[in-house]
Amino acid sequence: MEPVATLTYADAMASGKQFDVLWVPAGAVDASTIPxxxxxxxxxxxxxxxxxxxxxxxAVQLAFAGVLAGKRATTNKAxxxxxxEATPKDIQWVxxxxxxVDGNVWTSSGVAAGSDMALAFVEHLAGREVARFIRGGIEIPEVTEQDDPFATFHGLV
Structure with a gap:
């Protein structure tokens, strides 16, 4: 069974429904293509x-929504x-x-880094033991926020 959307953005905004967690997946780099x-x-x-x-x-969508204003953030290194260059200049890109992690805002590098961030988030919410158990089950090595070989690969540092 395929997932079916139950709310449009407009419906969610009109309803006044508030979500505890917003998870924004990889999106367009060009702001003109973001709805x-x-x-x-x-x-x-x-x-x-x-x-x-x-x-x-x-992170592009977050930037244009004003969520990253005055915050530290990262994004796909490629x-x-x-x-x-395309986003507001008040963001401290790392x-x-x-x-x-800057306050309640979490941003990750590429898609694989999203898995690392998600597991760090699990650790934040449920503790190290739970995160380590999940890592072992899905075979994702433990890394830190600074374990980013792609910044060097793409000539950013």
């Missing part, structure tokens, strides 16, 4: 969400320069980071 409703939804939800998270280029 305006998506940016409006993120901007409405983020201030009261317990956590706002992005993976890969999802598109890093393009993203930094070139060498697998993921970055």
């Amino acid at each position: 305006k409703e998506e940016i409006a939804f993120i901007a409405q939800q983020a201030p009261k969400a317990k956590y706002v998270m992005s993976v890969c280029g999802g 598109f890093y320069r393009q993203i930094v 070139p060498k980071a697998r993921w970055v």
Whole structure:
């Protein structure tokens, strides 16, 4: 059975429904291709969400929704320069980071780094033992926020 959306962005905003966690997946690097409703939804939800998270280029949507204003963040290293150039200048982009946590906002580098960030988030919520158990089960090595070989690979550091 395929998942079926039960709310549009407009319906969610009109209903006043508040989500505890916003997870923004990889998205477009070009702001002109991001639906305006998506940016409006993120901007409405983020201030009261317990956590706002992005993976890969999802940081672009957070940037244009104003969520990353004055914050430290990271994004996909292959598109890093393009993203930094295209987004507001009040964001402190971190070139060498697998993921970055600034307050309740979590951003990760590429898609694989999203798994690392998700496991760090599990550790944040449920503890180290739970995160290590999951890592062992799905065979993802333990890394830190600074374990980012792709910053060097893409010439960012």
